[in-house]
């Protein structure tokens with residue numbers, strides 16, 4: 548399948564990767580992009596056209612714990628993001644919390660396999676079928692993971708979104724959209740014909756804008772976490788048009804993905820072994836471990852839910868002072884895009900989660916020292 552969006556040579560070079568992905572997911576077709584954000588943008592456009600004939604206000608249901616990108620791509624596509632609260636144990640939405648956000652304008656649900664975790668998607672897929680809306684799987688953080696029944700992630704959604712950009716499992720650049728059925732392929736062609744990719748911004752401009760966006764997001768998360776202000780969404784939404792150019796980008800380096808693809812198994816193994824090291828070292832303490840990666844086979848970041856929410860910032864800072872990467876930047880995105888979608892579990896989750904690195908920048912010795920720092924500092928702040 549070739550579309551107006553992709554350069555034919557991209558399509559040819561990536562044939563081996565395409566064949567692997569389509570075989571694993573039983574997909575009917577694939578579109579290559581520069582980002583998962585772009586794949587999401589077209590996924591929303593497809594859902595809007597197929598489900599609502601593009602005639603009505605349309606909404607998509609997203610998890611409240613996520614980076615802001617899936618919601619930003621929805622705004623760009625002219626679809627309103629709605630936010631489902633999460634299971635406090637995993638940070639992922641439940642069928643019930645998703646159902647609560649449904650209304651006749653809903654055209655799709657995005658399920659994000661957060662931190663590499665998977666769930667049985669069959670009940671959600673069945674409900675989406677009944678409602679005649681699309682299920683979009685976002686596997687940016689779960690490339691190569693297995694669902695609880697052993698099937699690969701990306702094999703259930705009507706559309707599945709991949710990211711190969713920095714901080715993800717494979718970091719060589721790019722994104723993809725897997726399209727489940729021939730019917731959806733024809734809608735995809737219509738949509739890409741009607742809304743081709745805009746003129747590309749330069750890499751330098753993308754870097755500058757990206758940095759600005761990150762700083763803005765960090766600042767707002769800090770204000771919310773410290774309860775220094777109740778609402779940031781009006782300010783946040785007002786400046787979003789400045790960042791439009793960041794989201795819609797073509798695949799520019801297919802050769803890099805072709806070369807990196809065969810390394811996926813080794814990359815996942817490195818991450819898994821690091822996660823096992825953490826797991827052995829932090830088996831008890833004032834936290835809960837998110838250990839579904841043991842089932843899915845993929846650990847994006849090793850994640851702990853700490854008991855002491857009010858000291859989390861000081862704790863993270865202390866571990867950073869010891870020289871280790873830790874992040875706790877995922878703030879409920881309903882607070883940025885739609886404050887009326889209350890997500891109390893997501894708020895509690897965001898105040899307690901800490902992510903530790905397992906990627907190629909760290910080895911087992913690093914993990915052991917990082918775990919020691921976590922143990923030492925947790926003891927300090929828990930008391």
Ligand SMILES: *Cc1c(COP(=O)(O)O)cnc(C)c1O
Nearest residue numbers: 582583584616659687710712722
């Ligand atoms: C990073 C990420 C994206 C965006 O990926 P890009 O390729 O940078 O656009 C989308 N969804 C999730 C869950 C992500 O973690």
